[in-house]
Amino acid sequence: MSLSQDFDRRFLLGVPAMDDTHREFAELVDRLEGTDTVAFTERFQALVRHTADHFQNEERLMCECGFPAIAEHKGEHERILGQMMHMLTALKRGRTALARAFVTEQLPPWFEQHAATMDSALAARIKVQALGPAVAPVSLKLEV
Numbered sequence: 001m002s003l004s005q006d007f008d009r010r011f012l013l014g015v016p017a018m019d020d021t022h023r024e025f026a027e028l029v030d031r032l033e034g035t036d037t038v039a040f041t042e043r044f045q046a047l048v049r050h051t052a053d054h055f056q057n058e059e060r061l062m063c064e065c066g067f068p069a070i071a072e073h074k075g076e077h078e079r080i081l082g083q084m085m086h087m088l089t090a091l092k093r094g095r096t097a098l099a100r101a102f103v104t105e106q107l108p109p110w111f112e113q114h115a116a117t118m119d120s121a122l123a124a125r126i127k128v129q130a131l132g133p134a135v136a137p138v139s140l141k142l143e144v
């Protein structure tokens with residue numbers, strides 16, 4: 001199954017800033033399939049740029065909402081982005097098969113798991129914060 005297929009049911013988190021980016025990510029991954037080497041290289045480069053922005057935006061959201069597991073989440077972003085950069089280097093050295101295998105075998109399951117765990121936890125935190133004072137503990141101002 002492609003990543004874009006049935007996207008809403010599988011991946012929607014309820015935070016538009018994250019959902020829009022994730023939908024673009026899924027489409028960029030899907031667009032790599034069935035391409036020749038030149039198109040694959042160009043599209044993979046575009047995916048790496050998009051992913052770097054995707055992670056940077058999420059890390060900003062984590063800071064803004066005081067996400068407790070920021071180090072783990074950021075570490076996971078760095079790990080997968082490092083692998084993608086490694087694959088970009090491999091592509092430029094003509095190792096297309098290696099990069100194609102990464103895209104079909106490793107990237108989709110990584111995204112499925114990451115979206116369902118770390119991104120889902122971040123989205124939950126953002127949604128609770130967005131509810132604001134309605135769910136925050138009530139503080140009483142007493143006139144003395």
Ligand SMILES: [Fe+2]
Nearest residue numbers: 022054058119
């Ligand atoms: Fe994400």
Ligand SMILES: [Fe+2]
Nearest residue numbers: 058114118119
């Ligand atoms: Fe993430």
